[in-house]
Amino acid sequence: MKEEERHLAHRAPNAHGKGAEREKKTPVDTVPEGLSVGRNAVRELLRSGRTVDKILVQSGEREGALIPLVGEAIARGIPVVETNRAKLDLLAGGTPHQGVIAMAAEKEYVTVEEILAIAEARGEKPLIVVADGISDPHNLGAVIRCAEGCGAHGLIIPKRHAVGLTPQVGKASAGAIEHLAVAKVANVAATLDTLKKAGLWIFTAEAGGEDFRRVDMNVGAVIVLGSEGEGVSELVKKKSDFIVSIPMYGKVNSFNVSAAAAVLLSEAAYQQREKNK
Numbered sequence: 001m002k003e004e005e006r007h008l009a010h011r012a013p014n015a016h017g018k019g020a021e022r023e024k025k026t027p028v029d030t031v032p033e034g035l036s037v038g039r040n041a042v043r044e045l046l047r048s049g050r051t052v053d054k055i056l057v058q059s060g061e062r063e064g065a066l067i068p069l070v071g072e073a074i075a076r077g078i079p080v081v082e083t084n085r086a087k088l089d090l091l092a093g094g095t096p097h098q099g100v101i102a103m104a105a106e107k108e109y110v111t112v113e114e115i116l117a118i119a120e121a122r123g124e125k126p127l128i129v130v131a132d133g134i135s136d137p138h139n140l141g142a143v144i145r146c147a148e149g150c151g152a153h154g155l156i157i158p159k160r161h162a163v164g165l166t167p168q169v170g171k172a173s174a175g176a177i178e179h180l181a182v183a184k185v186a187n188v189a190a191t192l193d194t195l196k197k198a199g200l201w202i203f204t205a206e207a208g209g210e211d212f213r214r215v216d217m218n219v220g221a222v223i224v225l226g227s228e229g230e231g232v233s234e235l236v237k238k239k240s241d242f243i244v245s246i247p248m249y250g251k252v253n254s255f256n257v258s259a260a261a262a263v264l265l266s267e268a269a270y271q272q273r274e275k276n277k
Contacts, residue, residue: 034167036102037092039065046072051105053164054079058088058099066100077186079160106170110181112191115154116198118181119220122153125272126200126220129265130156132188132236133227134257137163141172142258143225144180148173150265151273152223154181158188162227192239195222202240203268204232205260207253209243217268225257225264 036045045052046069055073057066059082073080088097119126129147134140140163147155163169164184170177185191192202200220203212224240226232237243246255246263255263 034104034106035091036104037095038098039069039100042069042100042102045102045104046076051108052076052078053103053105053166054081056081056083056088056091056101056103058085058097059083065098069100077159103164103166106165106167107177107182109165109184110154112154112156112183112185112194115156115181115183119153124151124153125218126198126222127152127265127268127272128154128156128195128200128222129261130188130192130222130224131158131162131257132224132232133158133162133230134225135161135163136228137166137168138172139228139257141169141174141177143261144169144173144182145176146258146261146265148176148180150262150269152180152265152269154183156183156185156188156191159184159186188233189235189239192222192224192236196239196241201242203242203244203264204237204240205245205264206232206237206243207245209245211247212244212264212267215242215244216271218271221268221272223261223264223268225261228257 036042042055052073055070055078057070057080070080085099088099088101091097091101115128116126127150129143129152131140131143134143134157140157144155157164165177165182196202198220200222201217202222202224203215203217204224204226205212206226224232224236226236244264246260248254254260
């Protein structure tokens, strides 16, 4: 064989596709943990009875085979959110999504009444955290860890416009998610009314409020934390008994939501426990 022929033969792929084509091989598609991608996968998730945080549907695709899936989700109170194909492509990680992806919860949710029952069973004044629209899973996970570490009896999150108990949230909580009861509600403001009727006081963290160190939290307490960008909604503010703030002495004017949670919950836990000794 001539030198040139030997060179070409070396570069050509063999019968098993090896050779130069190896460099062009596409990586194996992977589906991120906690997602059910495609119509069949979403259908089976709904049949399984597992808690589903939300279903994402490609805009303009609520027809044909998706109609019964969307209908079942709505009937079960699962949020159905329309989004663009680019976001679905990104979440699916290369797996064909057929216009639909479901997000399963990392753990089962409880009711608000069950959270109150946990405090009663422990013989403690309720300490509950309300996350009013936190959208970043790392922030919610960190808030969960702070809440559990401070002995809170539960966390309440809204069904819409907020992150649920995704695997990313569980990872960010560093295991604390397994030890904290979490309720998911359709209406945060209405839930606060329910908690007030149960004898709890609502302390909402917002700029321009009273110094949290001068507020009596030695009561059944609900600590309300707002979203990263918008803060607490106006309606939720109106439901509050106290607007509390953390004094800032540096150049920045606020803490990250999880840092604020740590400060406020530590104070509330201290007052509830130490003042009663």
